[in-house]
Amino acid sequence: MTQLIVLGLVLAGIYAIQCLIWPFAACRSCSGAGKHRSPSGKAFRTCSHCGGNGRRVRLGRRLFGKP
Ligand SMILES: [Zn+2]
Structure with a gap:
């Protein structure tokens, strides 16, 4: 079980x-x-989703604030 948690963290x-x-x-x-x-x-x-730039900020990047 501990191995699963460590793997998840990695x-x-x-x-x-x-x-x-x-x-x-x-x-x-x-x-x-x-x-x-x-x-x-x-x-x-x-x-209209991306305003014409064709990109979206990944979910994980939002944790660190605006790119
Ligand atoms: Zn788009």
């Missing part, structure tokens, strides 16, 4: 370090494109 530590180095992930709504294309492919609008 994994959480690795995740926290990764969130410090790579604080952003692709927006879930537009998958990082920052915009939604019309069916024709010519027109598009900016993604």
